[in-house]
Amino acid sequence: MPNTAAVRSGLALSVLRGGSISVGSAAQVTGLPLPRFLKILSSLKISVVEGDAADLQDDLATARR
16 A cells, blocks of 8 residues: 555645646645645755746845835
8 A cells, every 4th residue: 555645745746846736735735834845845956936046036126126
């Protein structure tokens, strides 16, 4: 019998990487609190921010206005 938590985590990561669900939704699929899920993504070197550094700078500049 497969480990249900592992299957849910694998599914959540796969769908998240495919861009079909948000990070928050993926955390819900795993059953983990969002901060814990973000730490796991960080440890796996999975980015939760789309775009490059220039896009981020533009977004920050817009937010400051």
